Amino acid sequence: MLVAMVIGLVGGIALGFSLDISYPTEYSFYITMGLLAAIDSIVGAARSHLEEKYNNLIFITGFVTNALLAGCLAYLGDRLGVPLYYAAILVFGGRLFLNLAVIRRVLIDKFLEKKDKGITKK
Amino acid sequence: MKKISSMLIIGFLTLCIGLVISIQITTTQGSEIGGLIPYAKAQWYLEELKQVRTEKDAALQELNELEKRLEKIETKKANEDFIFAGVVSDLEKYKMAAGTVDVxxxxxxxxxxxxxxxxxxxxxxxxxxxxxxxxxxxxxxxxxxxxxxxxxxxxxxxxxxxxxxxxxxxxxxxxxxxxxxxxxxxxxxxxxxxxxxxxxxxxxxxxxxxxxxxxxxxxxxxxxxxxxxxxxxxxxxxxxxx
Known part of the structure; x- marks a missing residue:
């Protein structure tokens, strides 16, 4: 699963650079907000996978709705003159760190477990 | 079977993310005049501007010093040479007219x-x-x-x-x-x-x-x-x- 993520990411970046696609710059900000939400969803998926609670449907719906909501919030904020995108940045940014912390813990736990087993075997 | 499909989906979605990231990078790099300058870059430009300004000041100072030296040499020569003195005073007049000396x-x-x-x-x-x-x-x-x-x-x-x-x-x-x-x-x-x-x-x-x-x-x-x-x-x- 993690391997698929890395392959997808690297492949996507390579594809984007080689294919010379572009969208209007005025949408760039909203897309960036959506991007933040999407990254959050991916990290969340990695976390739930490590905790063995991963569900395909939850992941996909979360991915799409979060990205859409973040983009729409940024757009709405622009229209209203209130920086609503702060909400998206704070929530998704915060969750990103939280998820990363959990992933780190889980990985360290697994590593330590393995080490313990190795020691007992000897 | 389920695992493979979920891997495929994740792979596809991360592919999308990577695609957007790279497109974003190319657009921000491609349109520096369009106001899409990353904050870090703006800071860097500011730093560079500061540096260039100090360089300019230093160069100006050097110019002033060199001009002072030139003037000294000119007056020294003018004291020695009668014809040269006339030339120097002419030069001073033209410089004044051109506005290249403090007055x-x-x-x-x-x-x-x-x-x-x-x-x-x-x-x-x-x-x-x-x-x-x-x-x-x-x-x-x-x-x-x-x-x-x-x-x-x-x-x-x-x-x-x-x-x-x-x-x-x-x-x-x-x-x-x-x-x-x-x-x-x-x-x-x-x-x-x-x-x-x-x-x-x-x-x-x-x-x-x-x-x-x-x-x-x-x-x-x-x-x-x-x-x-x-x-x-x-x-x-x-x-x-x-």
Whole structure:
């Protein structure tokens, strides 16, 4: 699963650079907000996978709705003159760190477990 | 089976993320003029600007020192050589005329400032900057009054000096300037003041726009030199016919 993520990411970046696609710059900000939400969803998926609670449907719906909501919030904020995108940045940014912390813990736990087993075997 | 499908989906979605990231990077790199400059880059530019400014200052200082040395050598040579002394004094005269030396003398200082703000939109525009022609005709009148050297906000008026509105600034000697405008002129202080303040004269005309103007006569004031480079690319002297 993690391997698929890395392959997808690297492949996507390579594809984007080689294919010379572009969208209007005025949408760039909203897309960036959506991007933040999407990254959050991916990290969340990695976390739930490590905790063995991963569900395909939850992941996909979360991915799409979060990205859409973040983009729409940024757009709405622009229209209203209130920086609503702060909400998206704070929530998704915060969750990103939280998820990363959990992933780190889980990985360290697994590593330590393995080490313990190795020691007992000897 | 389920695991493979979920891997495929994740792979596809991360592919999308990677795609967006790379497109975003190419768009932000491709349009630096379009206002999409990353914050870090702006900081870097600021740093670079600072550095270039200090370099410029250092270079200017060096130039000044070298010019002082040149002057010393010139005076030394002039004391030795009779013909050379004539050449040096000629040179000094031409330099004064061209505006490439600091000059001092009696004259007048004219301060021009925007009208006192009466409405909330007054901060958005500057009367004197929109009507920069007033500055031009002021300079013209100063010349009429026999001013021998003129500067606006430290920019010496020389043959190539322009005064023109460029965006939000008035460029003088290609240097952006902003109000209040302090115009210094060396000449006869009385003549300058009376030429400007004559009835229906330039000062009255400027005051009709609400501009705040002050004229001060000075016994001693200093006007900086023109610090740019004078270069003639098209004009060349006509050979005298024999």
């Amino acid at each position: 001092k003398g009696s004259g007048a200082v004219i301060t021009v400032d925007d009208p006192i703000a009466t409405d909330e939109y007054a901060d958005d525009h500057s009367v004197i900057m929109l009507r920069y022609e007033l500055l031009l005709s002021l300079v013209n009148k100063l010349k009429e009054a026999g001013a021998e050297a003129i500067s606006i906000n430290g920019q010496r008026i020389i043959v190539t000096t322009e005064i023109s509105l460029a965006g939000n600034n008035v460029n003088i000697n290609t240097v952006p300037t902003a109000p209040p405008y302090i115009i210094k002129a060396i000449g006869n202080p009385q003549t300058i003041e009376s030429t400007l303040t004559i009835r229906f004269g330039i000062i009255e005309q400027m005051k009709s726009y609400g501009l705040r103007i002050q004229i001060e006569q000075k016994d001693e004031l200093e006007i900086p030199r023109y610090s740019g480079i004078l270069k003639f690319r098209y004009a060349e002297p006509v050979e005298a016919a024999e």
